[in-house]
Amino acid sequence: MLVSHSMITRRQFIETVSAAAAVPLLGIQNPPAVPANEWGSPVFDLHHHMRPALQGNLAHIDGAGITKANLLARAPLAEQVKAIQAAAPGRFTWFSSFDITKPEAEAALTQAVKDGAQGFGEIKYHVAADGPELRRMYALAGELGVPILVHFQEVDHFEGEGKWSTGFATSFEAMLKAYPKTRFIGHADAFWANVSADYHNEAAYPQGPIAPGGITDKLLRDYPNLYGDVSANSGNNALSRDPSFTAGFLERHQDKLLMGSDCSCADGHGAGVSQANNPVASRLAGKCVARETLTVLKKSTSPAVFKKIVWDNAHKLIKIA
Ligand SMILES: [Zn+2]
Numbered sequence: 657m658l659v660s661h662s663m664i665t666r667r668q669f670i671e672t673v674s675a676a677a678a679v680p681l682l683g684i685q686n687p688p689a690v691p692a693n694e695w696g697s698p699v700f701d702l703h704h705h706m707r708p709a710l711q712g713n714l715a716h717i718d719g720a721g722i723t724k725a726n727l728l729a730r731a732p733l734a735e736q737v738k739a740i741q742a743a744a745p746g747r748f749t750w751f752s753s754f755d756i757t758k759p760e761a762e763a764a765l766t767q768a769v770k771d772g773a774q775g776f777g778e779i780k781y782h783v784a785a786d787g788p789e790l791r792r793m794y795a796l797a798g799e800l801g802v803p804i805l806v807h808f809q810e811v812d813h814f815e816g817e818g819k820w821s822t823g824f825a826t827s828f829e830a831m832l833k834a835y836p837k838t839r840f841i842g843h844a845d846a847f848w849a850n851v852s853a854d855y856h857n858e859a860a861y862p863q864g865p866i867a868p869g870g871i872t873d874k875l876l877r878d879y880p881n882l883y884g885d886v887s888a889n890s891g892n893n894a895l896s897r898d899p900s901f902t903a904g905f906l907e908r909h910q911d912k913l914l915m916g917s918d919c920s921c922a923d924g925h926g927a928g929v930s931q932a933n934n935p936v937a938s939r940l941a942g943k944c945v946a947r948e949t950l951t952v953l954k955k956s957t958s959p960a961v962f963k964k965i966v967w968d969n970a971h972k973l974i975k976i977a
């Protein structure tokens with residue numbers, strides 16, 4: 657899920673601007689506490705879309721028992737990111753995005769990395785997974801030594817939505833080969849539905865038993881430069897639909913999977929809207945996706961593998977203070 661600029665209301669924008677100005681002072685006077693170790697391991701949320709104000713970001717991570725989170729925020733919001741990081745030291749890293757269909761995308765993302773962004777993401781545009789816009793970004797991420805988090809989706813959630821980074825199942829393997837130095841992080845519907853070998857874009861979130869040998873399972877096995885972000889309804893659904901599959905999948909890819917929430921709930925307990933009113937993700941309505949996914953991970957694997965997925969792997973992938 658990604659809240660686009662066009663969806664940000666004027667009121668949110670005003671809150672954003674005033675919050676950014678107020679944040680540094682807050683940090684000095686009232687340093688936020690790190691939450692208790694609720695999950696038996698510290699937790700890093702790779703997929704946290706930045707809320708406009710510091711308190712909204714802290715409310716989600718503190719409420720869900722998350723130690724640190726990766727702010728996904730567009731390059732022009734660099735100053736706001738820095739203010740939030742300064743006000744809550746050690747709690748937030750940053751991945752930057754920018755409209756990759758614009759000619760200035762490479763310059764903007766390069767500058768974002770100079771400003772402290774540790775990856776590109778979320779990259780979610782109506783382009784082909786092997787098209788020129790994404791190829792430029794794959795190459796740049798490799799050059800700069802930062803991972804790139806891509807949203808793959810072939811089935812509309814609502815009429816007229818359109819598809820995102822199309823061709824995961826057919827053309828993405830060639831990209832993994834063509835850009836061996838680039839570290840790719842796969843996410844969203846098509847990435848996760850293709851854990852099952854019988855998937856043919858018939859539903860955004862297929863249910864029922866998983867047929868072994870799915871494309872995503874094979875790509876994670878065969879390409880050291882591919883990682884998987886378990887966030888959103890897509891990741892949760894893939895890990896929940898067939899428990900007999902989940903344990904082995906987590907075991908096989910224990911060094912490649914990364915905890916992420918992509919949860920937009922207000923408090924880390926499911927208040928507000930958790931899946932951006934996506935009608936086909938209603939199974940998680942009223943729930944915190946972070947909590948639901950941490951729960952399924954915890955019950956499906958050993959404490960050692962759980963810790964890798966929710967903490968260690970992200971630390972290997974990006975430098976986290
Ligand atoms: Zn997404």
Ligand SMILES: [Zn+2]
Nearest residue numbers: 919921924944
């Ligand atoms: Zn939540």
